[in-house]
Amino acid sequence: MDTPTIQGRLLKAPENFIDPAGVKTVFQEAKAGRRHFIRQAFAAAATGLATGTALAQANPVPAGGGDPNILQLPEHTRGLGQGVATDGYGKPSRFEVNVQRRQSPGLTQTTQSSVSFAPLQSLFGIVTPSGLHFERHHQGWWDIDPSKHRLMVNGLVKQNMVFTMDELMRLPSVSRFHFIECGANTGMEWGNVAVPTCQYSHGMLSCSEFTGVPLIRLLELAGADLKQGKFVLAEGADGSSMTRTIPMSLITSGEVLVAYGQNGEMLRPENGYPLRLVVPGVQGVSWVKYLRRLEVGDQPYATKDEAIHYIDLLPDGTHRQYTGIQEVKSVVTTPSGGQVLLDKGFYNITGLAWSGRGKVSRVDVSVDGGRHWRQARIEGPSMSKCLTRFNLDWVWNGQPAIIQSRATDETGHVQATYKQLRAVRGSRSIYHNNAIQSWLVQENGEVKNVQVS
Amino acid sequence: MDTPTIQGRLLKAPENFIDPAGVKTVFQEAKAGRRHFIRQAFAAAATGLATGTALAQANPVPAGGGDPNILQLPEHTRGLGQGVATDGYGKPSRFEVNVQRRQSPGLTQTTQSSVSFAPLQSLFGIVTPSGLHFERHHQGWWDIDPSKHRLMVNGLVKQNMVFTMDELMRLPSVSRFHFIECGANTGMEWGNVAVPTCQYSHGMLSCSEFTGVPLIRLLELAGADLKQGKFVLAEGADGSSMTRTIPMSLITSGEVLVAYGQNGEMLRPENGYPLRLVVPGVQGVSWVKYLRRLEVGDQPYATKDEAIHYIDLLPDGTHRQYTGIQEVKSVVTTPSGGQVLLDKGFYNITGLAWSGRGKVSRVDVSVDGGRHWRQARIEGPSMSKCLTRFNLDWVWNGQPAIIQSRATDETGHVQATYKQLRAVRGSRSIYHNNAIQSWLVQENGEVKNVQVS
Numbered sequence: 001m002d003t004p005t006i007q008g009r010l011l012k013a014p015e016n017f018i019d020p021a022g023v024k025t026v027f028q029e030a031k032a033g034r035r036h037f038i039r040q041a042f043a044a045a046a047t048g049l050a051t052g053t054a055l056a057q058a059n060p061v062p063a064g065g066g067d068p069n070i071l072q073l074p075e076h077t078r079g080l081g082q083g084v085a086t087d088g089y090g091k092p093s094r095f096e097v098n099v100q101r102r103q104s105p106g107l108t109q110t111t112q113s114s115v116s117f118a119p120l121q122s123l124f125g126i127v128t129p130s131g132l133h134f135e136r137h138h139q140g141w142w143d144i145d146p147s148k149h150r151l152m153v154n155g156l157v158k159q160n161m162v163f164t165m166d167e168l169m170r171l172p173s174v175s176r177f178h179f180i181e182c183g184a185n186t187g188m189e190w191g192n193v194a195v196p197t198c199q200y201s202h203g204m205l206s207c208s209e210f211t212g213v214p215l216i217r218l219l220e221l222a223g224a225d226l227k228q229g230k231f232v233l234a235e236g237a238d239g240s241s242m243t244r245t246i247p248m249s250l251i252t253s254g255e256v257l258v259a260y261g262q263n264g265e266m267l268r269p270e271n272g273y274p275l276r277l278v279v280p281g282v283q284g285v286s287w288v289k290y291l292r293r294l295e296v297g298d299q300p301y302a303t304k305d306e307a308i309h310y311i312d313l314l315p316d317g318t319h320r321q322y323t324g325i326q327e328v329k330s331v332v333t334t335p336s337g338g339q340v341l342l343d344k345g346f347y348n349i350t351g352l353a354w355s356g357r358g359k360v361s362r363v364d365v366s367v368d369g370g371r372h373w374r375q376a377r378i379e380g381p382s383m384s385k386c387l388t389r390f391n392l393d394w395v396w397n398g399q400p401a402i403i404q405s406r407a408t409d410e411t412g413h414v415q416a417t418y419k420q421l422r423a424v425r426g427s428r429s430i431y432h433n434n435a436i437q438s439w440l441v442q443e444n445g446e447v448k449n450v451q452v453s
Numbered sequence: 454m455d456t457p458t459i460q461g462r463l464l465k466a467p468e469n470f471i472d473p474a475g476v477k478t479v480f481q482e483a484k485a486g487r488r489h490f491i492r493q494a495f496a497a498a499a500t501g502l503a504t505g506t507a508l509a510q511a512n513p514v515p516a517g518g519g520d521p522n523i524l525q526l527p528e529h530t531r532g533l534g535q536g537v538a539t540d541g542y543g544k545p546s547r548f549e550v551n552v553q554r555r556q557s558p559g560l561t562q563t564t565q566s567s568v569s570f571a572p573l574q575s576l577f578g579i580v581t582p583s584g585l586h587f588e589r590h591h592q593g594w595w596d597i598d599p600s601k602h603r604l605m606v607n608g609l610v611k612q613n614m615v616f617t618m619d620e621l622m623r624l625p626s627v628s629r630f631h632f633i634e635c636g637a638n639t640g641m642e643w644g645n646v647a648v649p650t651c652q653y654s655h656g657m658l659s660c661s662e663f664t665g666v667p668l669i670r671l672l673e674l675a676g677a678d679l680k681q682g683k684f685v686l687a688e689g690a691d692g693s694s695m696t697r698t699i700p701m702s703l704i705t706s707g708e709v710l711v712a713y714g715q716n717g718e719m720l721r722p723e724n725g726y727p728l729r730l731v732v733p734g735v736q737g738v739s740w741v742k743y744l745r746r747l748e749v750g751d752q753p754y755a756t757k758d759e760a761i762h763y764i765d766l767l768p769d770g771t772h773r774q775y776t777g778i779q780e781v782k783s784v785v786t787t788p789s790g791g792q793v794l795l796d797k798g799f800y801n802i803t804g805l806a807w808s809g810r811g812k813v814s815r816v817d818v819s820v821d822g823g824r825h826w827r828q829a830r831i832e833g834p835s836m837s838k839c840l841t842r843f844n845l846d847w848v849w850n851g852q853p854a855i856i857q858s859r860a861t862d863e864t865g866h867v868q869a870t871y872k873q874l875r876a877v878r879g880s881r882s883i884y885h886n887n888a889i890q891s892w893l894v895q896e897n898g899e900v901k902n903v904q905v906s
Binding site: 084175263 | 564590727842
């Protein structure tokens with residue numbers, strides 16, 4: 001079998017790419033051949049076959065008996081490699097160095113009030129490696145000494161309390177998988193700015209296993225008045241004094257956590273080390289980082305961060321406030337914008353679905369811009385307010401195709417089209433865009449972000 | 454409230470500690486106060502109360518109104534922090550630098566044929582961060598160029614096949630959470646060598662979300678003879694030419710994966726990048742790393758790595774072979790050996806349970822060396838052949854206590870005591886020790902590894 005040679009087949013730069021480094025990456029990755037599905041492998045036998053069948057009917061790869069790579073054993077089959085604990089804390093392969101979270105220069109005036117996006121197009125499954133977790137800072141991030149950090153509980157409580165980290169870590173803890181999505185994720189698409197890759201269109205999204213103490217336990221310890229106390233104000237210890245109101249109903253359910261653990265280890269500094277609030281299903285800004293104070297009150301606090309930010313401008317000129325639940329949404333991560341299909345044949349369409357209201361119950365995928373839909377496979381654990389991975393077999397016939405995914409959650413909510421969403425919400429919003437995403441696979445194999453009306 | 458001052462209360466070095474660096478870490482962590490539960494916080498009101506009650510009845514922390522840490526706002530509440538994407542691939546806090554996987558000098562003659570252990574005592578939930586995943590190498594690790602890597606399928610097949618990484622990544626994939634445990638985990642305890650911490654006693658254990666192609670799909674593509682072909686030989690591309698026989702029954706169930714993804718990103722080089730076998734429930738050595746060849750055969754291959762290694766020496770002098778399924782097992786990770794309880798009061802006992810035969814259905818915990826048992830809370834997803842996190846409330850009365858956990862899996866298997874296990878298996882084995890672990894909490898708060906007969 002020939003070694004794939006994909007050099008010389010690279011394509012034009014995607015238009016309007018935000019980050020020059022990002023452009024470079026796309027091309028380097030295409031050149032490396034990873035996740036870009038480059039050349040003849042499975043020649044397509046037919047299109048649109050049912051799950052399993054398409055693969056079985058595709059012609060197999062030519063036999064590899066004469067592959068010189070098999071006959072010439074590489075160095076690593078004959079030599080002595082590196083020893084254990086070369087890194088007490090290991091890192092990815094040198095061949096994965098381009099899989100990075102990336103910022104969007106110019107989006108904000110300082111990097112301390114900006115965003116970096118997770119490389120969704122390069123990720124598998126549902127867990128986001130903590131090193132690639134998206135970032136959103138309001139006044140920069142800190143690496144706070146946990147032995148000096150304190151959490152205060154006050155307001156409508158019998159007794160003000162102050163906890164050290166040690167004290168919090170003695171308390172009963174729970175561990176749960178949840179997605180976190182910035183309310184502004186996919187925000188540029190409201191105005192039909194089709195950013196070129198899913199890293200930039202949907203990458204303010206990550207998913208981790210969080211460990212911490214249910215907030216309700218701390219309120220009980222402080223003797224909170226759960227009748228008068230309908231809201232809790234959460235305050236962070238960074239320079240922005242991020243403050244958000246959390247409805248008590250979310251807290252009494254036991255879902256809201258005061259978390260110190262993320263994916264098995266302590267939170268990362270960029271994500272709130274040593275303590276952050278976890279508010280499953282709610283936009284990321286309410287997951288207050290560097291959490292330092294929780295105040296029980298009888299009404300929403302209308303802080304700057306909720307009264308005038310993270311609100312929705314409606315067509316009639318009014319603003320909606322307190323719309324923090326991230327509604328059902330999905331995105332195909334492969335094939336997606338910036339990737340290149342260099343030949344016809346079999347592909348595994350894969351993507352992520354999530355809902356702030358519970359589990360994802362179903363995902364449908366279209367390859368013709370929404371005219372026909374097929375139900376995707378949901379495998380692995382389907383957890384509440386957590387990313388869900390879906391897959392679908394597809395044989396590309398070499399013709400233009402518009403790939404979309406449409407998620408349904410267990411409450412019956414179905415992801416809307418842009419047309420449906422704009423009819424209600426207009427096109428001047430920034431936040432809370434959960435419309436169906438469309439990727440155009442062009443005849444030359446380039447995949448492009450498009451909006452289908 | 455006073456700031457905890459734990460200096461001056463550090464204790465004697467645990468005996469027989471394997472790794473001097475490990476000793477240093479235990480003391481540094483104890484000094485930092487993390488996961489060691491240092492001083493008066495919740496004074497115990499009573500012992501042995503039911504879940505929830507113990508916490509509620511414990512006296513709360515003194516009110517924090519006068520805490521100078523609250524009044525003197527630290528720098529990070531007033532300043533501008535660091536910007537986004539300071540690290541395109543982030544790393545843990547500088548305060549977590551001692552949370553490392555660690556080797557055991559002297560265990561083997563070279564570091565290329567050795568082990569590093571995961572710091573279970575510092576981890577939360579069930580996911581092991583890939584940077585802390587345990588390592589076991591037979592001839593060192595390599596960072597193989599994925600564009601040059603090939604996987605061959607041969608033997609009882611219609612057509613030999615050779616796959617590139619690109620080709621494998623086009624195929625239908627699945628993502629699943631599974632534990633991996635070295636068959637030699639807890640091996641020193643057979644001979645009553647009580648290594649001091651759970652990092653060294655149980656740390657050849659990790660858990661990840663793996664993504665890859667079910668092996669059965671590749672066999673189907675090659676036209677494998679599934680009647681004659683009762684076994685598959687898996688061969689790695691490292692210098693040890695690691696080769697293991699996998700029974701076809703595990704493969705036809707769809708469970709065995711040819712995996713490239715781990716915890717959302719590509720496998721790490723130390724764990725087989727770019728391709729390894731995932732054989733859920735089976736000891737780690739069968740999860741062949743740097744996977745380069747799969748051969749379908751009609752009988753076990755009896756390779757060096759299975760005929761004379763990873764076998765069980767029985768009391769009658771014979772050896773058991775092919776006993777690769779990791780039976781039901783558990784360990785309390787906090788409190789555990791090397792940790793220090795510096796005062797009486799409320800603690801969250803937490804640990805991990807797993808079974809190579811399916812889900813963990815129940816975990817019981819004893820604090821009196823097995824005389825009385827209470828059922829622990831299992832929270833979060835309970836997945837098949839996956840780590841399961843358990844928690845139990847406990848109020849320590851300051852008296853010596855022997856903490857044990859006993860897991861039961863969905864097939865009804867119950868973890869055995871050392872006495873029961875040795876009655877059948879003797880004490881000369883190295884592999885497949887799943888006995889109940891005991892940690893002695895001494896009156897001075899030091900926790901020690903002990904064996905209870």
